[in-house]
Amino acid sequence: MSYSIKHIALAAGIAVGTSGAAFAQEITVSAWGGFFEETLKDVIYPGFTEETGISVRSIAQPADQAWLTQLTNAARANTAPADLSLVADEVLIRGQAIGLWATLDGDNIPNTETLVDGFAKADDEGNLYAVGALSWYTTFVTNTDSSPDAPTTWADLWTRDWDGKLGLTSNANSGLMEATALTFFGGYEIMETREGLEQVIAKIAELKPQVQLWYRDEGQFQQSLESGELAGGLYYHDVTMLSAMDGLPVVSTFPTEGGILGDAYWIVPRDSEMVAEAELFINYMSRPDVQAEMARNLGIAPVAQRDTMDLSDEEFDSVGTSGNVIRTQTEIHLRESDWLPDAYLEMISQ
Amino acid sequence: MRHFKPAHLIGMYPLGMMCLFFLGPLAFMIVVSFYERDPLGFYNVAFVWDNYAKFFSSFYYTISMRSIWSSALGAVLVVLLAFPAMFIITDMVRRWQLFWIILLLSLMCLSEVILGFAWLILLSESSGIPKFLGWVGLWDDPRSLSPSFAAMLIGFITLGFSLVALMFYPQMAQRDRSIEEAARTLGTSPARVFIKVVLPNYRTAIIGAVVTMFVYFLGVFVMPTMLGRPQDWNMTVIITDKAVGDANMPLGAALSVIMLLFTLVIIGALMFGTRKERQS
Numbered sequence: 001m002s003y004s005i006k007h008i009a010l011a012a013g014i015a016v017g018t019s020g021a022a023f024a025q026e027i028t029v030s031a032w033g034g035f036f037e038e039t040l041k042d043v044i045y046p047g048f049t050e051e052t053g054i055s056v057r058s059i060a061q062p063a064d065q066a067w068l069t070q071l072t073n074a075a076r077a078n079t080a081p082a083d084l085s086l087v088a089d090e091v092l093i094r095g096q097a098i099g100l101w102a103t104l105d106g107d108n109i110p111n112t113e114t115l116v117d118g119f120a121k122a123d124d125e126g127n128l129y130a131v132g133a134l135s136w137y138t139t140f141v142t143n144t145d146s147s148p149d150a151p152t153t154w155a156d157l158w159t160r161d162w163d164g165k166l167g168l169t170s171n172a173n174s175g176l177m178e179a180t181a182l183t184f185f186g187g188y189e190i191m192e193t194r195e196g197l198e199q200v201i202a203k204i205a206e207l208k209p210q211v212q213l214w215y216r217d218e219g220q221f222q223q224s225l226e227s228g229e230l231a232g233g234l235y236y237h238d239v240t241m242l243s244a245m246d247g248l249p250v251v252s253t254f255p256t257e258g259g260i261l262g263d264a265y266w267i268v269p270r271d272s273e274m275v276a277e278a279e280l281f282i283n284y285m286s287r288p289d290v291q292a293e294m295a296r297n298l299g300i301a302p303v304a305q306r307d308t309m310d311l312s313d314e315e316f317d318s319v320g321t322s323g324n325v326i327r328t329q330t331e332i333h334l335r336e337s338d339w340l341p342d343a344y345l346e347m348i349s350q
Numbered sequence: 351m352r353h354f355k356p357a358h359l360i361g362m363y364p365l366g367m368m369c370l371f372f373l374g375p376l377a378f379m380i381v382v383s384f385y386e387r388d389p390l391g392f393y394n395v396a397f398v399w400d401n402y403a404k405f406f407s408s409f410y411y412t413i414s415m416r417s418i419w420s421s422a423l424g425a426v427l428v429v430l431l432a433f434p435a436m437f438i439i440t441d442m443v444r445r446w447q448l449f450w451i452i453l454l455l456s457l458m459c460l461s462e463v464i465l466g467f468a469w470l471i472l473l474s475e476s477s478g479i480p481k482f483l484g485w486v487g488l489w490d491d492p493r494s495l496s497p498s499f500a501a502m503l504i505g506f507i508t509l510g511f512s513l514v515a516l517m518f519y520p521q522m523a524q525r526d527r528s529i530e531e532a533a534r535t536l537g538t539s540p541a542r543v544f545i546k547v548v549l550p551n552y553r554t555a556i557i558g559a560v561v562t563m564f565v566y567f568l569g570v571f572v573m574p575t576m577l578g579r580p581q582d583w584n585m586t587v588i589i590t591d592k593a594v595g596d597a598n599m600p601l602g603a604a605l606s607v608i609m610l611l612f613t614l615v616i617i618g619a620l621m622f623g624t625r626k627e628r629q630s
Contacts, residue, residue: 063595065594065595065596065597066594066595068597069392069593069594069597069599072392072597094597098388098392164493170580212494212497213497214579214580216575217575217576220470220576224474227474227476227477228475228476229474229475229476229494337596338387338598341591341595341596342408342409345409345580345588345591346408346409348580349409349413349580349581349583350409350581
């Protein structure tokens, strides 16, 4: 393999540099817990250990914001709970703003070349601090027994009778606001002002009689959807596809306005002492063949360029969409973070 | 100058433990509640009243009232159910008493999450009570009974029942039955004996149990999120959301301090009320 020489040289360098501990090299990698983390640990990480000799201790991390709080607390104590973490873009931006991430050496991660543009994140001085890991879609999911006709547009949430059995997340940052803005207000512009955001929230409030569960816990939604307790709602495309493959009566639909796309990045906490090993790891995870394996096993959308991977068209289509895409307006959510979550929570809890 | 005697040193131990595990963290929480929130980061050291101001300018106030209401209702219901139950149990033969006590003790070993999950299944449409009622023909269109306020209260009761029952046990098991018997021989009906003789005897214990449960339910997190609707979420849920979810420690700390004050005022009023009543 063409990268191997560089890898070996780098690994050898690390081995010499840390001579005493050379045989017990281990990095701690955290990812969102559950099936996701387990699959990474069982299917993806062993390949890295095989090639580099560095073993991976995989740990499950909680939901984004809770994890950011833990990372911040750890940084205050000058420790790192993991050498590598998978974070969504909101955590990425907030962590970068308060200097939580280590600077990476781009030369040690040549595989960023094969990634889709924009997935190598550098600060204003050009220092690399994060590399894209994967993308995921949140879509309109339905239980095929309760609602045989798959929805076609996000407007179906409002126009169809769901028998009071919808499940939506209680989080303002789920993408539902963006989907609503796009479907009913012609674009994201309305989200620029508070008055506009209030209009969007008021539109979502119209759904309340149809909503049985405003979920905080994803597991509860998934279980309720699979059992038919819920007829439909907003959920992850990848998990739904995997459930459907297991024979459960669920389907994930990309509405015409698009699925909601989220990105996850690899970051190295500032206080990690394994930055060089972490760079090796990120380089491995960015490789097109590893990206393809992740798409096949996890159902997530790869961040490597389409033509570098050996995914068939069918495989590629099952993990993503070539159609429209809805982007969470993270900047707006961050800017209004003192007000928006409260306004949203107030709407659902009244 | 007086010298410390060993007895004083021993007395320092509980004080030290209190400071280390309770007063220290509490003081830190109060300090943090005056810090300024940094929207991108965590917090900046400062002295501002904003976090407290937020409580009165928003719906946090409504949520506090709601959580006080649901905790109080839950506490009263638990005591209403557990008190007579324990009264009946302590009148049973020793072997049955032991059976119930062991059962109540083992109930206490179950975690909140397991109890919540069990109720979630029992109250769900696809498996459980609604499905059963539909099957026997008592309910035409069975619907899931959770999330709802009632489901959350059922969760509260499951959590508190064994605790309250066991709180009453020692006093009830050793009670002087001759007073009740005297009342009975004088021709008082059993129900009247219970209301006129038994209840007044246990007033302090009952108020103590209600207060304990009230404070306990104020801090419950899993039952409201698992079995309750967003309308039923209590302050604990919101504080967790703010402190951990939004990484807004100062606001979370300020809300906690306010809840603590609320609790202290309510407990104080109850204590004061009962003491005054006894003195008069």
